[in-house]
Amino acid sequence: MKALSFNTPGEARRHLEQLDSSRGLVLFASAAAVSELSRHAPSRAVLCSTKGEYTPQGYRSGVVTGFEYESGIADIVEILHPPVLSGNVLSASYHKVQGNANAFLLLLCDGTGAMEETILSSLFFIAPEFKIIGGSAADDEHGETYIYIGSRRVRNLGIFFNMPGRTALVKENIYVPTGTTLLVTEADVFGRTVYSFNGRPAAEEYARVLGVPEADLAEHFLSSPLGKRYEDDLIIASPMTINPDGSVTFYSQVMSSTYVEVLSAADPLAVLEETLGGSPYKPSFVLNINCTLRDQLFIRDGLWADFDRTMLGFCGNTTGFISYGEQYYKKHANQTMILLLVE
Numbered sequence: 134m135k136a137l138s139f140n141t142p143g144e145a146r147r148h149l150e151q152l153d154s155s156r157g158l159v160l161f162a163s164a165a166a167v168s169e170l171s172r173h174a175p176s177r178a179v180l181c182s183t184k185g186e187y188t189p190q191g192y193r194s195g196v197v198t199g200f201e202y203e204s205g206i207a208d209i210v211e212i213l214h215p216p217v218l219s220g221n222v223l224s225a226s227y228h229k230v231q232g233n234a235n236a237f238l239l240l241l242c243d244g245t246g247a248m249e250e251t252i253l254s255s256l257f258f259i260a261p262e263f264k265i266i267g268g269s270a271a272d273d274e275h276g277e278t279y280i281y282i283g284s285r286r287v288r289n290l291g292i293f294f295n296m297p298g299r300t301a302l303v304k305e306n307i308y309v310p311t312g313t314t315l316l317v318t319e320a321d322v323f324g325r326t327v328y329s330f331n332g333r334p335a336a337e338e339y340a341r342v343l344g345v346p347e348a349d350l351a352e353h354f355l356s357s358p359l360g361k362r363y364e365d366d367l368i369i370a371s372p373m374t375i376n377p378d379g380s381v382t383f384y385s386q387v388m389s390s391t392y393v394e395v396l397s398a399a400d401p402l403a404v405l406e407e408t409l410g411g412s413p414y415k416p417s418f419v420l421n422i423n424c425t426l427r428d429q430l431f432i433r434d435g436l437w438a439d440f441d442r443t444m445l446g447f448c449g450n451t452t453g454f455i456s457y458g459e460q461y462y463k464k465h466a467n468q469t470m471i472l473l474l475v476e
Contacts (some may be wrong), residue, residue, distance in 0.1 A: 134200050134201070134202045134417075134420075134450075134476055135201045135202075135418070135450065136188070136198070136199075136418065136450045136451055136452035137160075137198060137199050137200060137201055137314075137452065138186075138189055138193075138196060138197070139196060139197040139198070140192060140196055140197075142162065142169050142197060143264075143279045144196040144197070145162070145166070146176075148289040148363045149170060149175065149178060150173055151238065152175060152177075152343070154204075155198070155202035155203060155204055155206050156177070156201050156202070156203065156204055157177045157178070157179075157201070158177065158178040158179070158198055158199060158200075158201050158202075158257035159178075159179045159180075159199045159200055159202075159239070159292070160178065160180050160181070160199035160214050161181050161182075161183045161186055161452070161453070161454035162183060162186065162196070163182065163195060163243075163273075164179070164271070164272065164273035164277065164278070165179065165273065165348070166197055167180045167182045167279040167280075167281065170197070170243040170406045171279070171283075171284050171286065171369060172284060174281060174284055174287075175224065175283055176282065177209075177282075178281075178282075178283055178455040179209060179241070179277070179282055179290065179292065180280065180281040181241045181270050181279075181280050181281075181419055181454065182271055182272070182273070182279040182280070183270070183271050183454035183455055183456070184271035184425045184428065184455040184456070184457070185423075185425075185428055185454065186198040186453075186455070187451065187452060187453035187454060187455070188451075188452060189445070189449055189450065189451060189452065190441075190445075191438075191440075191444070192440070192441055193439070197309060198453070199452055200420065200452050202286065206294055206295045206296065206297070207292050207293065207294050207295070207370045208229065208230075209290060210223055210290060210291045210292070211282060211287045211289075211290050212242075212287075212288070212289035214246075214248070214288055214289055214318050215251070215255075216248070216251055216255040216289070217255050218322050219255075220255060220258075220382055223255075223258075223291060223340065224238060224258050225462040226291075226293045227258065227259055227263075228455070230293050230294075231263065231296065233295055235297070235298060235299055235300045235462065236263070236264070236293065236294060236296055236300075237264035237266060237293075237294050237296065237300055238256075238259070238263070238264070238265045238266070238267075238291050238292070238293050238294075239267060239291065239292045239294065239461060240252065240265060240266070240268075240289070240291050240371075240460045240471075241267065241268065241269075241270060241280055241292075242267060242268075242269045242289045242458070242460070243270060243278045243288045243289055244269030244270045244272060244456065245272050245276055245277070245457070246288065247323075247325060248289065248290075249267075249385070249460060250385070250386050250465050251288070252289060253460065253464070253465060254463075256463065258361065259463070260461065261463065263462075263464050264302050264462070264473075265460055265461070265463060265473075266422065266460065266471050267459065267460025268422040268453075268456030269456050269457035270453060270456070270457065270459035271455065271457050272457075273407070280413070286416070296475065297415065298417075298475060298476045299413075300473060300474065300475050301413050301414075301474045302461065302462070302471065302473060302474075303411075303412065303471070304438065304459075304469060304470070304472075305404060305405070305408045305469065305470040306360075306367060306369060306465070306468075307398055307404045307427070307467060307468075308369060308396035308397065308398055308399065308468065309356060309396060309397060309398075309399050310367070310394045310395070310396060311357075311394070311395045311396065313394070314392045314393065314394050315330040315331060315338065315359070315393050315395065316330060316331050316332075316340070316390075316391075316392055317330060317341065317387055317388065317390065317392070317393060318330065318331060318332050318389065318390075320387055320389045322386050322389070323386070324382070325373075325382055325383045325386055325411045326380050326383070327378070327385070327387050328378075328379075328380045333383040334378075334379035334380070335379060335380050336350055336375045336379045336380070336381055339372075339381060343357055343395070350375060351372075351374070352373055354371065354372045354373075355426060355429060356397065356398055356428050356430075357395060357396060357397060358370065358371045358396050358426075358467065358468050359372070359383075359387070359393040359394065359395060359396065359456075360393060360395075360396050361387070361393055362392070363464065366464075367394070368385075368464050368465075368469075369396065369464045369467050369469055370383050370384070370385045370393065370467060371383060371384045371385070371424075371426050371467035372384075374389045382417040383467075384426075384457070384458055384465050384467040385458065385466065386465070388401075399431070399435075401430075401436055401440070402436065402440065402443065405440060405443050405444070406443065408470075408472075409443065409444075409447045413474075414476050415442040415448075415476075416434055416447075416448045416474040416475055417448070417450060417475055418448065418451070418474075418475040418476060419447070419448045419450070419451040419452075419453075419472055419473065419474055419475070420451075420452060420453050420475075421443075421451055421452070421453030421470065421471075421474065422453050422454060422456050422459050422470065422471045423453065423454075423455050423470045424455070424457075424458065424459055424468045425455050425456065425457055425465075425469045426467060427468055427470060428455045435442050448474075
């Protein structure tokens, strides 16, 4: 797999038009650039709109990036709405690669549709240990995401990669538990909205445990998201907005009668060193999906330059994008970085 980067849509368009028939391509770019490029994309090219791009030169915004691969190793599947309508074709593609421990599924989802958990739950036929990495496409100012298979616009898609070499998935949280938990006492799971924690209005109780005025709660969302515990794994659920009734809407589902953990930020650069230091091997290619909320935090705190230095020192053949949510195996996370490592 080869990471690509283009400074302008025009450069990317010329590459698309000259793409060898034996090569497949996944490109990440702004909504406007994706819409423009779709008119020139062959059917073996996938395009996804982003909130920012990660390139072999590091974090950028307003460029086109992505990766190229041998087209014979990939099976591209449109995921219909509702996802159950695509069950048979997804299952058929999965069964072609399920015996390969190096295979993985790349999921690209509509980041405004709030369907990530529904899509993941529809993949019940996929073994728990099968690698799934994904990101949710970002929207433009009009609230639309853009995902294309060639020139055909789709809402969601999956690409099964039948990899010949070793692969690994790595998830990084830069947030740690504070020791404070909240009981979700009333929630609309499909609406991703919590009405009460510990029997009190959600925003009021969230602010109380943080020790901040309720009027200032939204200012602390980046620094103090919530964590959902799955056995030994911690999946971040990021708050999106406080509603007029005092409820809080999240970027992922939060279920009633469960506990969530209040989190605080660790040192992101120290965590990155630890994350990469735990890699099972030196990769030849890295796909990097970072949440838009991490992006906001990194911009606010001026962290991208140091992040790039460490990440590209680990592997210069790196690409990815800033997403509206991350898929890691069968879980949908926020405020997270997911890495696919190819040996």
